[in-house]
Amino acid sequence: MTQTLTLRRPDDMHLHLRDGAMLEAVLPETARHFARAIIMPNLVPPVVTAAQAAAYRDRILAALPEGMTFEPLMTLYLTEATDPADVAAAHASGLVKAVKLYPAGATTNSQSGVRDFDKVRAVLEKMAEIGLPLCVHGEVTDPAVDIFDREAVFIDRVLDPVRRATPGLRVVMEHITTKDGVDYARAQGDDLGATITTHHLIINRNHILVGGIKPHYYCLPVAKRELHRLALREAATSGEARFFLGTDSAPHPDHLKEHACGCAGCFTATNTMSLLAHVFEEESALHRLEAFTSLNGAAFYRLSPNPGTLTLTKGEPVAFPAKIETGAGPVTVFDPGFATHWKVQD
Numbered sequence: 001m002t003q004t005l006t007l008r009r010p011d012d013m014h015l016h017l018r019d020g021a022m023l024e025a026v027l028p029e030t031a032r033h034f035a036r037a038i039i040m041p042n043l044v045p046p047v048v049t050a051a052q053a054a055a056y057r058d059r060i061l062a063a064l065p066e067g068m069t070f071e072p073l074m075t076l077y078l079t080e081a082t083d084p085a086d087v088a089a090a091h092a093s094g095l096v097k098a099v100k101l102y103p104a105g106a107t108t109n110s111q112s113g114v115r116d117f118d119k120v121r122a123v124l125e126k127m128a129e130i131g132l133p134l135c136v137h138g139e140v141t142d143p144a145v146d147i148f149d150r151e152a153v154f155i156d157r158v159l160d161p162v163r164r165a166t167p168g169l170r171v172v173m174e175h176i177t178t179k180d181g182v183d184y185a186r187a188q189g190d191d192l193g194a195t196i197t198t199h200h201l202i203i204n205r206n207h208i209l210v211g212g213i214k215p216h217y218y219c220l221p222v223a224k225r226e227l228h229r230l231a232l233r234e235a236a237t238s239g240e241a242r243f244f245l246g247t248d249s250a251p252h253p254d255h256l257k258e259h260a261c262g263c264a265g266c267f268t269a270t271n272t273m274s275l276l277a278h279v280f281e282e283e284s285a286l287h288r289l290e291a292f293t294s295l296n297g298a299a300f301y302r303l304s305p306n307p308g309t310l311t312l313t314k315g316e317p318v319a320f321p322a323k324i325e326t327g328a329g330p331v332t333v334f335d336p337g338f339a340t341h342w343k344v345q346d
């Protein structure tokens, strides 16, 4: 008997689509399965103003192939010069659904991010007032802090103090990678959500480093020890409303990944739904996949769940392309290291 699983059409609450030729190639990979996605603003130059977000949204919609539907949920990149009035207007018009905080230097294209949190105080206060979520890349950049500790230290040094100083601020801890992140999220009220990626449910740091360095498993925050991966699996499959999918699918051309200074990011848009079904089945939680991919995130962002559905069937191992071709060069699709049998129906 074929096993099938039908879910509300999912949302990806953390996605990098890039721009130009890369955008054109990766957008269909997401739009094939996902109805909406929170679009990360770390372009070069970044998407800082409402006008830039509107123009980027138009470029995304223009790149959408005929016959596909997809709604980009736009974000603004928080800088020390961000104008609270521009943010408020972008929210009021319905254009932006969140503001993204990158600590300066923490990750890909974060140079324009925040160094001095006092300089963004007025924006954060305005966001708390209007209920606009702040999406946070939660890693400190202090060179004295070990890269594997940067998320846990960020929670203590930055996230918790900022939240205490800004009552009512709604926050999404993006791509949590540690048990510390899971535990912190669980101890908060419903003004805090946390996204979890597909790849952090599958790999730990051994996958990156044992038997030779695997650049396509390198992303930020970097995958941690196995105990953290297990904590993420438990959280994602718990059904708890605060945990939801943000793939952080982050395409980089192969020549920049397979490099002496390879850039951070895993490209998972193509096979995410199959891999998640595999993971949730392993955790005996297939009945909670819909909450993780299609209900919890929408509820946090105060959106209705999507009207359509997505059906997966279990059968023969599913073949995914090793790479997708883009006008910016080939991009390697995340290889989980195992066969998955869950296929999304066309």
Ligand SMILES: NC(=O)N[C@@H](CC(=O)O)C(=O)O
Pocket: 016, 042, 107, 108, 137, 218, 219, 220, 221, 248, 250, 251, 264, 265, 266
């Ligand atoms: N996750 C990553 O490793 N990379 C992201 C940036 C980010 O989400 O931090 C990217 O834009 O490539």
Ligand SMILES: [Zn+2]
Pocket: 107, 137, 174, 175, 220, 221
């Ligand atoms: Zn990030």
Ligand SMILES: [Zn+2]
Pocket: 014, 015, 016, 040, 248, 250
């Ligand atoms: Zn990201």
